Amino acid sequence: MTQQHLDSIKEARRKGVKRTALVVGAIAFAIFLLSIYQALRVR
Amino acid sequence: MAHAATHDHHDDHHGAPKNFFVRWCMSTNHKDIGTLYLVFSLLMFFIGGSFAMVIRAELFKPGLQLVQPYFFNEMTTMHALVMIFGAVMPAFVGLGNWMIPLMIGAPDMALPRMNNLSFWILPFAFALLLSTLFLPGGGPAGGWTMYPPLSLQGDSVAYVVFAVHLMGISSIMGAINIIATILNMRAPGMDLLKMPVFVWSWLITAFLLIAVMPVLAGAVTMLLTDAYFGTSFFNAAGGGDPVLFQHIFWFFGHPEVYIMILPAFGLVSEIIPTFARKPIFGYKAMVYAIASIAFLSFIVWAHHMFAVGLPLGGEIFFMYATMLIAVPTGVKVFNWVSTMWGGSMTFETPMLFAVAFVILFTIGGFSGLMLALAPADFQYHDSYFVVAHFHYVLVTGAIFAIIGGTYYWLPKWTGHMYSEFWGKVHFWNSVIWVNVLFFPQHFLGLAGMPRRIPDYNVAFANFNMISSIGGFLFGAAQLIFLGVIVHAVWFSKKKAADRVWEGAKGLEWTVPSPAPYHTFELPPVIHDDELAHGHVED
Secondary structure (H helix, E strand, O other): OOHHHHHHHHHHHHHHHHHHHHHHHHHHHHHHHHHHHHHHHOO | OHHHHHHHHHHOOOOOOOOHHHHHHOOOOHHHHHHHHHHHHHHHHHHHHHHHHHHHHHOOOOOOOOOOHHHHHHHHHHHHHHHHHHHHHHHHHHHHHHHHHHHHOOOOOOOHHHHHHHHHHHHHHHHHHHHHHHOOOOOOOOOOOOOOOHHHOOOOHHHHHHHHHHHHHHHHHHHHHHHHHHHHOOOOOOOHHHOOHHHHHHHHHHHHHHHHHHHHHHHHHHHHHHHHOOOOOOOHHHOOOHHHHHHHHHHHHHHHHHHHHHHHHHHHHHHHHHHHOOOOOOHHHHHHHHHHHHHHHHHOHHHHHHHHOOOHHHHHHHHHHHHHOHHHHHHHHHHHHHHHOOOOOOOOHHHHHHHHHHHHHHHHHHHHHHHHOHHHHHHHOOEHHHHHHHHHHHHHHHHHHHHHHHHHHHHHHHOEOOOHHHHHHHHHHHHHHHHHHHHHHHHHHHOOOEOOOOOOOHHHHHHHHHHHHHHHHHHHHHHHHHHHHHHHHHHOOOEOOOOOOOOOOOHHHHOOOOOOOOOOOOOOOOOHHHOOOOOOOO
8 A cells, every 4th residue: 555545545534524524513503403493483 | 354463563653641631631542532431431330320229229118218209309310311321322432432443444533632522521511410419409300301391390400401411512523423434434445334233333323313412402402491591482381382392302312212222233233243153144134224223213202202192193103103113123133143043152241241132122122012002001101111111121232232342342452351250240140130120110010100209009019129129239240340340451361362252253353452552544454254244245
């Protein structure tokens, strides 16, 4: 395994981790807001 | 995969920090943080267990003996909160932290600093929660479900809500980390359908956490605003609806049950193939069954509320949807049995706990199926039958799997073998006394004894005394577990091999025992025939 190959793996991991964390975190926050919003709509 | 071992002599050249504070408080190493989670979980297990001892001591015979009714209610509430959020969940996160990077060939978790924060929030959350026991007005006593208006009557609402928020934030950050690790940090060649079942179970559990922990946070936030800011989300006098809380709570609460059992399924799916010396039977079916159970967990929440007065159509829907869960769960049980069938089985302590899990969890599953029947549930609801059911699922299910997993990987963590003799003494004492503790509670419930009461009719005296004796001895048996761990960590002279168990397969067994501080800084080479579940057809 060459150093270039290792660097490309690390870079791909870094980008992927950032994207995954942002998307999953945003989903969690949206669900939190949605749960309160839904309760506000109940009559 | 043999290549993995050759990398490890490079990995150990920068070891753990020497300074105690730096190593344990500022660690970003997945193994150290996993250890912290596991130690914290064990501490909480004994604190929650001591609350259970108070409950069983009070119920040893009819009449009020030891504690006042309010304190008894505090004990039932705190026992549940501490065991669920402090013992079982952190134990699985600890096992995941330790093992997921090792099992997928990753150098660490994807977000190591967030990993540290996820853990260090927990001691503060539980200090806050447990401190309420010393407040002038007492701690929470309305049950772990926190149903209003009962839960709003004490002075500890703000403490409990803030503690639950902290636990939720910790769990969500832990889940984000696990998802990011599994999706992005796998070694080249470790395709999703080549991952160990434990890793799969944690990936699905992490998505469950992301989906439901924010709902709990929303529910308790609304409790807080009802208590202190004059809103009426759950206050009927102000136009709100207390039953709305129950719907929101159980939309979180039922998947929460699966958050506590799916990683246990994963653990057992690692242990049984090792000691049966056969690949897991039906690997793909096991993965799809876990995913199916996770999906179904979102559409069954109202089976906790049959007695609240649901429309008939709702009761029928939630009854059948709940019964449907038996199908993928049955697939898993049959696959574990099929894995053992014809295998060259040996019964070391992890396998004993795994086999006990399969049998006793199935008993908990059957009583769950009884509770799923809406007409029958009207009799069982809020009785000791429910207490017996969920303790079979959570103690002989989740906790037996955690204990089995601990014995399974302890030699890999410490580099020393634990005492097999004392492990077996621990197992037999646990498995006998846990049944003496919980099995009579089925009869108590069917005879009409309600849960969460400090006193009861003399007609229930005998079974309660038997249950309490089982409880004291089961509690005492866990001290053996503590002794076995302490011995393995500090006193055992017997060195563990790299591949600790003869039938063990998977990347974690290719690194030395104890696992070096840094592993897989160079990605390992994956060979399909070395995978735990054998070759998977595409």
